[in-house]
């Protein structure tokens with residue numbers, strides 16, 4: 001599935017394509033080393049997308065490459081976040097710093113929300129770190145509401161096979177999707 005930006009927000013924005021990820025895009029998500037520790041996390045999310053329990057989106061600007069991403073989990077072990085029918089969970093949402101504040105993040109969310117609505121989902125859930133008020137403001141503008149506190153403990157295996165633990169207190173936000 002491919003979607004083209006229509007609205008003109010800057011010189012480059014109309015040339016961005018928001019599309020499903022492909023295996024050859026995974027390396028670009030590491031951002032020249034900044035996110036190499038998530039190599040396995042990305043690979044596992046990609047495998048889930050191949051099995052149909054997740055949808056991974058990237059924003060591509062040719063010839064620059066991948067300049068944004070967002071992952072959607074359709075079902076997981078926490079049904080209040082994603083239950084495979086009404087609730088889907090959005091995470092790993094990032095735009096490269098030099099392309100922020102031009103409307104790309106909003107456009108990516110438009111694509112994702114529309115896609116989820118068409119799949120029959122009624123709610124998008126996400127966690128936003130309590131120390132990230134900019135992202136929270138963007139979500140609030142789009143109609144997301146804080147519904148719970150999340151302690152934000154999670155762990156993952158990094159690219160060298162080491163367990164890493166993260167503590168990131170967050171607000172869980174939710175938006176009801178309407179046509």
Ligand SMILES: CC(C)(COP(=O)(O)OP(=O)(O)OC[C@H]1O[C@@H](n2cnc3c(N)ncnc32)[C@H](O)[C@@H]1OP(=O)(O)O)[C@@H](O)C(=O)NCCC(=O)NCCS
Nearest residue numbers: 009093094095100101102103104105106127128135137138
């Ligand atoms: C959160 C993030 C993905 C948003 O992406 P973005 O491309 O900057 O998003 P947008 O440009 O659509 O919106 C950002 C702001 O720019 C404004 N904006 C939108 N179009 C604009 C334009 N054409 N000109 C100027 N400003 C614009 C929006 O109104 C919004 O303002 P707000 O913060 O007051 O709500 C990005 O900031 C990011 O990658 N942050 C780091 C990672 C992160 O925090 N991710 C979220 C985790 S929950």
